[in-house]
Amino acid sequence: MLARMNGSRLTAAAKLQAQTIGLSLAFVPQGRKSIMSKEREINGQVAGSKSRVSLSPGLYLISTPIGNSRDITLRALDVLAGADVLYAEDTRVTAKLLTLHGLTRPLHSYREHNAARIEDRILAELADGKVVGLVSDAGTPLISDPGARLVRAAIDGGHHVTAVPGPSAVTTALALAGLPVENFTFAGFLSSSANERRREIARLSLVPTTLLFFESPNRLAATLADLVTILGDRPAAIARELTKLHEELRRAPLSVLAAHYESSGAPRGEVVIVVGPPGQADPQVQTGAALDDRILDELARRPVKDAAAIVAGQLGLPRRVVYARALELKATQAK
Numbered sequence: 001m002l003a004r005m006n007g008s009r010l011t012a013a014a015k016l017q018a019q020t021i022g023l024s025l026a027f028v029p030q031g032r033k034s035i036m037s038k039e040r041e042i043n044g045q046v047a048g049s050k051s052r053v054s055l056s057p058g059l060y061l062i063s064t065p066i067g068n069s070r071d072i073t074l075r076a077l078d079v080l081a082g083a084d085v086l087y088a089e090d091t092r093v094t095a096k097l098l099t100l101h102g103l104t105r106p107l108h109s110y111r112e113h114n115a116a117r118i119e120d121r122i123l124a125e126l127a128d129g130k131v132v133g134l135v136s137d138a139g140t141p142l143i144s145d146p147g148a149r150l151v152r153a154a155i156d157g158g159h160h161v162t163a164v165p166g167p168s169a170v171t172t173a174l175a176l177a178g179l180p181v182e183n184f185t186f187a188g189f190l191s192s193s194a195n196e197r198r199r200e201i202a203r204l205s206l207v208p209t210t211l212l213f214f215e216s217p218n219r220l221a222a223t224l225a226d227l228v229t230i231l232g233d234r235p236a237a238i239a240r241e242l243t244k245l246h247e248e249l250r251r252a253p254l255s256v257l258a259a260h261y262e263s264s265g266a267p268r269g270e271v272v273i274v275v276g277p278p279g280q281a282d283p284q285v286q287t288g289a290a291l292d293d294r295i296l297d298e299l300a301r302r303p304v305k306d307a308a309a310i311v312a313g314q315l316g317l318p319r320r321v322v323y324a325r326a327l328e329l330k331a332t333q334a335k
Protein backbone atom coordinates (compact mmCIF):
# COMPACT_ATOMS: atom_id res chain seq x y z
CA MET A 1 0.00 0.00 0.00
CA LEU A 2 2.81 2.35 0.81
CA ALA A 3 5.49 3.22 -1.67
CA ARG A 4 9.02 2.82 -0.36
CA MET A 5 11.32 5.76 -0.70
CA ASN A 6 14.91 5.43 -1.72
CA GLY A 7 16.83 8.35 -0.38
CA SER A 8 14.79 11.22 -1.86
CA ARG A 9 14.88 14.45 0.15
CA LEU A 10 11.89 15.20 2.35
CA THR A 11 10.27 18.56 2.66
CA ALA A 12 9.42 19.72 6.19
CA ALA A 13 5.73 19.25 5.38
CA ALA A 14 6.32 15.69 4.17
CA LYS A 15 8.18 14.90 7.40
CA LEU A 16 5.33 16.29 9.48
CA GLN A 17 2.78 14.37 7.43
CA ALA A 18 4.71 11.15 7.86
CA GLN A 19 4.89 11.69 11.61
CA THR A 20 1.21 12.52 11.83
CA ILE A 21 0.19 9.17 10.37
CA GLY A 22 2.77 7.29 12.39
CA LEU A 23 4.86 6.26 9.41
CA SER A 24 8.56 5.81 9.45
CA LEU A 25 10.11 8.42 7.19
CA ALA A 26 11.42 5.56 5.10
CA PHE A 27 7.86 5.06 3.83
CA VAL A 28 7.12 8.51 2.49
CA PRO A 29 6.45 8.17 -1.26
CA GLN A 30 9.26 9.16 -3.55
CA GLY A 31 9.17 12.36 -5.51
CA ARG A 32 6.69 14.26 -3.33
CA LYS A 33 8.28 17.49 -4.42
CA SER A 34 7.75 16.85 -8.12
CA ILE A 35 4.19 15.66 -7.49
CA MET A 36 3.53 18.91 -5.66
CA SER A 37 4.87 20.85 -8.63
CA LYS A 38 2.41 19.08 -10.94
CA GLU A 39 -0.41 19.71 -8.48
CA ARG A 40 0.44 23.38 -8.59
CA GLU A 41 0.31 23.47 -12.38
CA ILE A 42 -2.99 21.61 -12.55
CA ASN A 43 -4.51 23.75 -9.89
CA GLY A 44 -3.30 27.02 -11.30
CA GLN A 45 -2.16 28.02 -7.86
CA VAL A 46 -0.06 26.80 -5.00
CA ALA A 47 -2.13 24.30 -3.05
CA GLY A 48 -1.58 24.88 0.64
CA SER A 49 0.17 28.20 0.12
CA LYS A 50 -0.84 31.35 1.91
CA SER A 51 -2.15 32.85 -1.35
CA ARG A 52 -5.95 33.07 -1.16
CA VAL A 53 -8.11 31.31 -3.72
CA SER A 54 -11.10 33.20 -5.08
CA LEU A 55 -14.31 31.40 -4.09
CA SER A 56 -18.02 32.16 -4.40
CA PRO A 57 -19.62 33.15 -1.11
CA GLY A 58 -21.38 30.39 0.77
CA LEU A 59 -21.09 27.55 3.22
CA TYR A 60 -18.47 24.93 2.28
CA LEU A 61 -18.58 21.48 3.95
CA ILE A 62 -14.96 20.40 3.80
CA SER A 63 -14.08 16.72 4.19
CA THR A 64 -10.71 15.93 5.74
CA PRO A 65 -8.69 12.71 6.22
CA ILE A 66 -9.88 9.93 8.57
CA GLY A 67 -6.36 8.95 9.54
CA ASN A 68 -3.83 9.29 6.79
CA SER A 69 -3.07 12.98 6.47
CA ARG A 70 -2.15 12.56 2.80
CA ASP A 71 -5.82 11.88 1.98
CA ILE A 72 -6.57 15.61 1.94
CA THR A 73 -7.82 16.73 -1.49
CA LEU A 74 -6.34 19.61 -3.48
CA ARG A 75 -9.73 21.30 -3.46
CA ALA A 76 -9.99 20.95 0.31
CA LEU A 77 -6.65 22.77 0.55
CA ASP A 78 -7.89 25.45 -1.84
CA VAL A 79 -11.04 26.05 0.18
CA LEU A 80 -9.23 25.92 3.53
CA ALA A 81 -6.84 28.53 2.13
CA GLY A 82 -9.55 30.65 0.53
CA ALA A 83 -12.22 30.72 3.25
CA ASP A 84 -12.84 33.98 5.09
CA VAL A 85 -13.55 32.00 8.21
CA LEU A 86 -13.47 28.36 9.26
CA TYR A 87 -15.66 26.63 11.84
CA ALA A 88 -14.37 23.40 13.35
CA GLU A 89 -15.61 20.74 15.72
CA ASP A 90 -12.32 20.93 17.65
CA THR A 91 -10.24 23.97 16.77
CA ARG A 92 -7.05 22.28 18.05
CA VAL A 93 -7.46 19.39 15.60
CA THR A 94 -8.17 21.69 12.66
CA ALA A 95 -5.35 24.07 13.69
CA LYS A 96 -2.95 21.12 13.34
CA LEU A 97 -4.31 20.37 9.87
CA LEU A 98 -3.85 24.01 8.84
CA THR A 99 -0.31 24.10 10.23
CA LEU A 100 0.53 20.92 8.37
CA HIS A 101 -0.33 22.69 5.13
CA GLY A 102 1.16 26.06 6.03
CA LEU A 103 -2.24 27.76 6.31
CA THR A 104 -3.52 30.35 8.75
CA ARG A 105 -7.21 31.24 8.72
CA PRO A 106 -9.63 32.61 11.34
CA LEU A 107 -10.84 29.51 13.15
CA HIS A 108 -13.81 29.17 15.51
CA SER A 109 -15.51 26.35 17.33
CA TYR A 110 -18.77 24.88 16.01
CA ARG A 111 -20.01 22.01 18.18
CA GLU A 112 -23.37 20.54 19.04
CA HIS A 113 -23.46 22.37 22.36
CA ASN A 114 -22.74 25.83 20.95
CA ALA A 115 -24.45 25.35 17.56
CA ALA A 116 -27.60 27.30 18.43
CA ARG A 117 -25.57 30.29 19.67
CA ILE A 118 -23.02 30.30 16.82
CA GLU A 119 -25.50 29.77 14.02
CA ASP A 120 -26.83 33.33 13.96
CA ARG A 121 -23.30 34.62 13.62
CA ILE A 122 -22.55 32.22 10.74
CA LEU A 123 -25.80 33.14 8.98
CA ALA A 124 -24.88 36.82 9.32
CA GLU A 125 -21.47 36.08 7.79
CA LEU A 126 -23.12 34.25 4.90
CA ALA A 127 -25.52 37.16 4.42
CA ASP A 128 -22.45 39.38 4.34
CA GLY A 129 -21.10 37.43 1.34
CA LYS A 130 -18.42 35.56 3.27
CA VAL A 131 -16.88 32.20 2.39
CA VAL A 132 -17.48 30.03 5.44
CA GLY A 133 -15.87 26.58 5.78
CA LEU A 134 -17.13 23.85 8.11
CA VAL A 135 -14.69 21.12 9.11
CA SER A 136 -15.06 18.20 11.52
CA ASP A 137 -12.23 16.42 13.32
CA ALA A 138 -12.03 13.76 10.63
CA GLY A 139 -13.93 12.71 7.54
CA THR A 140 -17.09 14.28 6.20
CA PRO A 141 -18.85 16.93 8.28
CA LEU A 142 -22.42 16.02 9.42
CA ILE A 143 -21.73 12.26 9.24
CA SER A 144 -22.12 11.57 12.99
CA ASP A 145 -20.58 15.00 13.37
CA PRO A 146 -21.97 18.53 13.88
CA GLY A 147 -23.40 20.60 11.04
CA ALA A 148 -26.84 19.27 10.06
CA ARG A 149 -28.82 22.11 11.64
CA LEU A 150 -26.42 24.70 10.24
CA VAL A 151 -26.87 23.31 6.73
CA ARG A 152 -30.65 23.38 7.17
CA ALA A 153 -30.53 26.95 8.43
CA ALA A 154 -28.24 28.04 5.58
CA ILE A 155 -30.52 26.42 2.98
CA ASP A 156 -33.57 28.02 4.58
CA GLY A 157 -31.76 31.35 4.54
CA GLY A 158 -31.26 31.02 0.77
CA HIS A 159 -27.47 30.78 1.02
CA HIS A 160 -25.20 28.84 -1.29
CA VAL A 161 -24.25 25.53 0.35
CA THR A 162 -21.69 23.27 -1.27
CA ALA A 163 -19.38 20.40 -0.36
CA VAL A 164 -15.75 19.55 -0.84
CA PRO A 165 -16.14 15.76 -0.83
CA GLY A 166 -13.50 13.45 0.51
CA PRO A 167 -12.95 10.61 2.95
CA SER A 168 -15.52 9.12 5.26
CA ALA A 169 -15.19 6.04 7.45
CA VAL A 170 -18.63 4.97 6.14
CA THR A 171 -17.77 4.58 2.47
CA THR A 172 -14.25 3.34 3.21
CA ALA A 173 -15.51 0.56 5.50
CA LEU A 174 -18.29 -0.35 3.07
CA ALA A 175 -15.87 -0.63 0.17
CA LEU A 176 -13.48 -2.87 2.12
CA ALA A 177 -15.93 -5.13 3.97
CA GLY A 178 -16.48 -7.54 1.09
CA LEU A 179 -20.26 -7.44 1.66
CA PRO A 180 -23.03 -6.33 -0.72
CA VAL A 181 -22.68 -2.64 -1.58
CA GLU A 182 -25.65 -2.08 -3.91
CA ASN A 183 -27.78 -0.88 -1.02
CA PHE A 184 -26.61 0.03 2.44
CA THR A 185 -27.96 1.63 5.58
CA PHE A 186 -25.71 3.75 7.74
CA ALA A 187 -27.10 3.63 11.28
CA GLY A 188 -24.51 5.84 12.99
CA PHE A 189 -23.77 5.18 16.67
CA LEU A 190 -26.17 2.89 18.51
CA SER A 191 -27.39 3.99 21.93
CA SER A 192 -25.03 3.46 24.86
CA SER A 193 -27.98 2.12 26.88
CA ALA A 194 -28.15 -1.65 26.35
CA ASN A 195 -31.97 -1.77 26.25
CA GLU A 196 -32.30 1.09 23.80
CA ARG A 197 -29.48 -0.36 21.67
CA ARG A 198 -31.36 -3.66 21.41
CA ARG A 199 -34.54 -1.86 20.42
CA GLU A 200 -32.62 0.07 17.74
CA ILE A 201 -31.11 -3.13 16.35
CA ALA A 202 -34.53 -4.80 16.39
CA ARG A 203 -35.94 -1.94 14.30
CA LEU A 204 -33.19 -2.56 11.73
CA SER A 205 -33.66 -6.31 11.58
CA LEU A 206 -35.97 -6.25 8.58
CA VAL A 207 -33.98 -3.69 6.60
CA PRO A 208 -32.90 -5.62 3.49
CA THR A 209 -29.50 -3.94 3.06
CA THR A 210 -25.97 -4.05 4.40
CA LEU A 211 -25.88 -2.18 7.73
CA LEU A 212 -23.07 0.05 8.98
CA PHE A 213 -22.54 1.24 12.55
CA PHE A 214 -19.95 3.44 14.20
CA GLU A 215 -19.02 2.04 17.58
CA SER A 216 -16.69 2.78 20.44
CA PRO A 217 -14.06 0.05 20.95
CA ASN A 218 -15.22 -0.37 24.56
CA ARG A 219 -18.74 -1.32 23.52
CA LEU A 220 -17.77 -3.38 20.48
CA ALA A 221 -18.04 -6.85 22.08
CA ALA A 222 -21.41 -6.11 23.72
CA THR A 223 -22.84 -4.63 20.53
CA LEU A 224 -21.67 -7.60 18.46
CA ALA A 225 -23.31 -9.94 20.97
CA ASP A 226 -26.59 -8.03 20.62
CA LEU A 227 -26.30 -7.98 16.83
CA VAL A 228 -25.89 -11.74 16.60
CA THR A 229 -28.74 -12.36 19.04
CA ILE A 230 -31.17 -10.05 17.30
CA LEU A 231 -30.13 -10.22 13.63
CA GLY A 232 -28.86 -13.79 13.56
CA ASP A 233 -25.45 -14.95 12.45
CA ARG A 234 -25.02 -12.74 9.40
CA PRO A 235 -21.70 -12.25 7.60
CA ALA A 236 -19.98 -9.13 8.88
CA ALA A 237 -16.73 -7.17 9.11
CA ILE A 238 -14.96 -4.94 11.58
CA ALA A 239 -13.02 -2.16 9.87
CA ARG A 240 -10.43 -0.79 12.31
CA GLU A 241 -8.00 2.12 11.99
CA LEU A 242 -8.87 2.72 8.34
CA THR A 243 -6.15 4.42 6.29
CA LYS A 244 -3.80 4.33 9.29
CA LEU A 245 -0.66 2.33 9.90
CA HIS A 246 -2.52 -0.45 11.75
CA GLU A 247 -5.50 -0.68 9.39
CA GLU A 248 -7.28 -4.01 9.90
CA LEU A 249 -10.28 -5.67 8.28
CA ARG A 250 -11.66 -8.67 10.18
CA ARG A 251 -14.29 -10.40 8.06
CA ALA A 252 -16.32 -13.21 9.68
CA PRO A 253 -19.84 -14.16 10.77
CA LEU A 254 -21.17 -12.02 13.63
CA SER A 255 -20.89 -14.91 16.12
CA VAL A 256 -17.18 -15.31 15.36
CA LEU A 257 -16.52 -11.58 15.67
CA ALA A 258 -18.51 -11.41 18.91
CA ALA A 259 -16.50 -14.30 20.38
CA HIS A 260 -13.22 -12.77 19.21
CA TYR A 261 -13.76 -9.35 20.82
CA GLU A 262 -15.28 -10.93 23.92
CA SER A 263 -12.02 -12.79 24.51
CA SER A 264 -9.54 -10.21 23.14
CA GLY A 265 -11.09 -7.20 24.89
CA ALA A 266 -11.58 -3.73 23.41
CA PRO A 267 -9.45 -3.16 20.32
CA ARG A 268 -7.28 -0.09 19.96
CA GLY A 269 -8.33 2.75 17.70
CA GLU A 270 -11.53 3.44 15.82
CA VAL A 271 -13.93 0.87 14.41
CA VAL A 272 -16.83 0.54 12.01
CA ILE A 273 -19.14 -2.49 12.13
CA VAL A 274 -20.46 -3.70 8.78
CA VAL A 275 -23.21 -6.36 8.73
CA GLY A 276 -24.45 -8.14 5.63
CA PRO A 277 -28.15 -8.02 4.68
CA PRO A 278 -30.57 -10.74 5.77
CA GLY A 279 -30.73 -13.73 3.52
CA GLN A 280 -27.03 -14.47 3.39
CA ALA A 281 -26.74 -16.81 6.35
CA ASP A 282 -28.49 -19.85 7.71
CA PRO A 283 -32.22 -19.16 7.20
CA GLN A 284 -32.90 -20.73 10.59
CA VAL A 285 -31.17 -17.96 12.48
CA GLN A 286 -31.37 -14.92 10.27
CA THR A 287 -34.84 -13.70 11.03
CA GLY A 288 -33.69 -12.30 14.38
CA ALA A 289 -35.94 -9.63 15.79
CA ALA A 290 -38.70 -10.30 13.32
CA LEU A 291 -38.90 -13.77 14.76
CA ASP A 292 -38.85 -12.46 18.32
CA ASP A 293 -41.58 -9.94 17.60
CA ARG A 294 -43.86 -12.58 16.16
CA ILE A 295 -43.20 -15.05 18.95
CA LEU A 296 -43.86 -12.38 21.61
CA ASP A 297 -47.03 -11.42 19.84
CA GLU A 298 -48.31 -15.00 19.94
CA LEU A 299 -47.02 -15.59 23.48
CA ALA A 300 -49.26 -12.82 24.68
CA ARG A 301 -52.26 -14.88 23.58
CA ARG A 302 -51.37 -18.58 23.90
CA PRO A 303 -49.07 -21.17 25.50
CA VAL A 304 -45.45 -21.55 24.32
CA LYS A 305 -46.00 -24.71 22.33
CA ASP A 306 -48.94 -23.31 20.36
CA ALA A 307 -47.26 -19.95 19.82
CA ALA A 308 -44.15 -21.69 18.45
CA ALA A 309 -46.21 -23.88 16.14
CA ILE A 310 -48.09 -20.91 14.68
CA VAL A 311 -44.99 -18.76 14.15
CA ALA A 312 -42.98 -21.65 12.70
CA GLY A 313 -45.79 -22.30 10.24
CA GLN A 314 -46.07 -18.61 9.29
CA LEU A 315 -42.33 -18.13 8.75
CA GLY A 316 -41.54 -21.55 7.35
CA LEU A 317 -39.02 -22.24 10.11
CA PRO A 318 -38.36 -25.54 11.90
CA ARG A 319 -40.72 -25.84 14.86
CA ARG A 320 -37.92 -26.86 17.29
CA VAL A 321 -35.92 -23.66 16.48
CA VAL A 322 -38.90 -21.43 17.15
CA TYR A 323 -39.91 -23.42 20.23
CA ALA A 324 -36.41 -23.06 21.72
CA ARG A 325 -36.46 -19.32 21.13
CA ALA A 326 -40.01 -19.02 22.52
CA LEU A 327 -38.89 -20.75 25.73
CA GLU A 328 -36.00 -18.26 26.06
CA LEU A 329 -38.30 -15.30 25.55
CA LYS A 330 -40.84 -16.67 28.02
CA ALA A 331 -38.07 -17.11 30.60
CA THR A 332 -36.88 -13.53 30.02
CA GLN A 333 -40.43 -12.24 30.44
CA ALA A 334 -40.76 -14.11 33.73
CA LYS A 335 -37.69 -12.35 35.23
Ligand code: SAM
Residues within 6 Å of the ligand: 066, 067, 136, 138, 139, 140, 141, 142, 143, 144, 145, 167, 168, 169, 170, 213, 214, 215, 216, 239, 240, 241, 242, 243, 244, 270, 271, 272
Ligand atom coordinates in the same frame (compact mmCIF):
# COMPACT_ATOMS: atom_id res chain seq x y z
N1 SAM B 1 -17.50 12.27 10.06
C1 SAM B 1 -16.66 11.12 10.18
C2 SAM B 1 -16.59 10.38 8.86
O1 SAM B 1 -17.15 10.87 7.87
O2 SAM B 1 -15.94 9.34 8.80
C3 SAM B 1 -17.11 10.21 11.32
C4 SAM B 1 -17.03 10.89 12.66
S1 SAM B 1 -17.62 9.93 13.98
C5 SAM B 1 -17.64 11.09 15.27
C6 SAM B 1 -16.23 8.98 14.46
C7 SAM B 1 -16.44 7.48 14.21
O3 SAM B 1 -16.17 7.19 12.84
C8 SAM B 1 -15.48 6.60 15.01
O4 SAM B 1 -15.97 6.33 16.30
C9 SAM B 1 -15.43 5.35 14.16
O5 SAM B 1 -16.57 4.56 14.37
C10 SAM B 1 -15.50 5.94 12.74
N2 SAM B 1 -14.16 6.21 12.23
C11 SAM B 1 -13.60 7.41 11.99
N3 SAM B 1 -12.37 7.25 11.49
C12 SAM B 1 -12.13 5.93 11.41
C13 SAM B 1 -11.04 5.13 10.99
N4 SAM B 1 -9.93 5.68 10.53
N5 SAM B 1 -11.16 3.79 11.03
C14 SAM B 1 -12.30 3.20 11.49
N6 SAM B 1 -13.36 3.91 11.91
C15 SAM B 1 -13.28 5.24 11.87
